[in-house]
Amino acid sequence: MEQEINITLRYNLENGKVGLNEIVYKLKEFRDTLMLKILEQILTSYDDLISERLSRTDIYPSKARKGFGRHIRKGDPQKRYCRSRKILKRGLSSRPRQISTVFGKTDFRLRMAQCNGCGLIYSPLLSALKIDRYAHKEGNFENEVIEAVIDTNYRRLIDGRSIDISLGGIHNIVVGSDIDDNFKESVSIEGLSAIMADGTGVKQKKGHKGELRAVIGLTKEGRVEPLGSYVNTEWSEIEVDIKKRIKEAGPWNMPFIYDGEPGLDNFLADVAESQRCTWHASRGAYHSCWEDGLKKKDSQPVIDKIKQLVGIALPEGDYEILKDEDKEQVKSKYEKSKSEIKELIETFREKGYKHGTAYLENLAERLFTNIELWLKTGVIAPKTTSLLERLFREIGRRLKRIAWGWADETVTNLSKMIMIRQYSRDKWEHYWKEKLGIKGYFNIQIQSVILSPCKHF
Numbered sequence: 001m002e003q004e005i006n007i008t009l010r011y012n013l014e015n016g017k018v019g020l021n022e023i024v025y026k027l028k029e030f031r032d033t034l035m036l037k038i039l040e041q042i043l044t045s046y047d048d049l050i051s052e053r054l055s056r057t058d059i060y061p062s063k064a065r066k067g068f069g070r071h072i073r074k075g076d077p078q079k080r081y082c083r084s085r086k087i088l089k090r091g092l093s094s095r096p097r098q099i100s101t102v103f104g105k106t107d108f109r110l111r112m113a114q115c116n117g118c119g120l121i122y123s124p125l126l127s128a129l130k131i132d133r134y135a136h137k138e139g140n141f142e143n144e145v146i147e148a149v150i151d152t153n154y155r156r157l158i159d160g161r162s163i164d165i166s167l168g169g170i171h172n173i174v175v176g177s178d179i180d181d182n183f184k185e186s187v188s189i190e191g192l193s194a195i196m197a198d199g200t201g202v203k204q205k206k207g208h209k210g211e212l213r214a215v216i217g218l219t220k221e222g223r224v225e226p227l228g229s230y231v232n233t234e235w236s237e238i239e240v241d242i243k244k245r246i247k248e249a250g251p252w253n254m255p256f257i258y259d260g261e262p263g264l265d266n267f268l269a270d271v272a273e274s275q276r277c278t279w280h281a282s283r284g285a286y287h288s289c290w291e292d293g294l295k296k297k298d299s300q301p302v303i304d305k306i307k308q309l310v311g312i313a314l315p316e317g318d319y320e321i322l323k324d325e326d327k328e329q330v331k332s333k334y335e336k337s338k339s340e341i342k343e344l345i346e347t348f349r350e351k352g353y354k355h356g357t358a359y360l361e362n363l364a365e366r367l368f369t370n371i372e373l374w375l376k377t378g379v380i381a382p383k384t385t386s387l388l389e390r391l392f393r394e395i396g397r398r399l400k401r402i403a404w405g406w407a408d409e410t411v412t413n414l415s416k417m418i419m420i421r422q423y424s425r426d427k428w429e430h431y432w433k434e435k436l437g438i439k440g441y442f443n444i445q446i447q448s449v450i451l452s453p454c455k456h457f
């Protein structure tokens with residue numbers, strides 16, 4: 001159905017005095033008000049149309065009433081939908097219905113109807129708009145509130161407009177959100193170069209300290225892929241949850257990186273290789289040399305060599321601002337160490353040290369994963385300094401502003417939102433489009449903006 005809205009605006013301008021800034025400033029100031037008025041016109045016309053079609057069943061075939069007039073049968077204990085789609089008009093609602101939108105609040109008088117079948121008095125517009133009977137907000141508003149909370153500037157959002165939402169209201173939006181579904185679909189770890197996990201403290205009810213734990217993947221391109229976020233949940237439980245979501249079975253030669261957090265020593269051992277293992281390299285080498293019958297004085301030089309190979313120091317500071325020659329230096333050290341260990345393996349093989357050879361071959365495969373990862377992405381492992389710390393700092397800072405005293409579920413939801421919004425922008429947008437039900441059923445464009453000649457010229 002096509003309709004037109006005519007807008008007449010009147011302005012006056014001090015000739016020769018007004019500047020561009022003032023014109024734009026004033027236009028910006030009334031932008032939301034204009035949008036509210038347009039919204040009200042569209043709603044009014046939609047309301048009229050629905051009432052007309054439902055009351056004039058003699059004119060409109062049932063096809064023209066499709067999707068209109070859905071309501072639960074009056075007094076039905078089983079809450080079934082009423083089959084009657086014919087109404088008697090009952091005028092405008094006595095009290096205006098207030099709805100908070102991104103443009104501000106609107107007070108709207110709804111057309112009331114009485115069902116011919118069950119006698120229920122209801123508003124057909126609300127059901128057509130897919131608004132809950134008691135809801136006073138539309139979804140874009142929710143979206144803006146959440147975004148503002150995440151950006152820690154919700155105060156500005158509220159102060160700048162006639163929007164009124166309390167901390168409790170934000171809490172309700174967050175707790176009622178279905179963001180959790182985003183952390184249930186299966187993930188492919190094929191595109192990941194590492195998995196990381198860590199925890200941090202959060203303040204909760206009555207000053208109790210809670211524990212926020214997050215698991216993230218790092219893609220081969222160096223992007224963060226949120227895998228899960230939990231509050232006051234044991235690592236063992238988290239592991240079960242993450243494992244369920246991983247598509248592939250079997251071991252993957254992927255480092256699992258953590259910062260010595262207790263309970264993580266064998267985390268995801270079936271799919272990833274704990275990065276801390278490299279620190280035990282020299283001890284394992286000593287053992288296998290002993291198995292091959294080497295005396296301590298014979299194996300010591302080998303152990304020292306391995307220690308030296310393990311300990312390539314990575315430069316401090318942000319990867320992005322490191323000079324190319326710093327990276328080159330690490331790269332050449334890495335390549336030298338790699339060839340040295342190959343030589344060592346060859347020597348062991350020649351001397352017939354079977355256990356030692358097998359051990360070194362195994363070790364060589366993962367000895368350099370942290371350096372390779374760093375060269376590729378700038379993430380330092382196993383000291384997970386840059387990325388994980390930054391991630392937790394960000395989540396923590398945002399939670400602290402708003403979620404003080406919130407319950408586990410709410411903090412979990414909000415931390416998930418923060419992670420997805422910050423690190424998976426496309427997923428975040430998709431989530432909201434789905435949630436808002438944007439399907440292309442409404443389009444609007446500007447037909448013409450014409451200046452009428454001034455009468456006083």
Ligand SMILES: [Zn+2]
Pocket residue numbers: 071072073074082083084115116117118119120
């Ligand atoms: Zn009815």
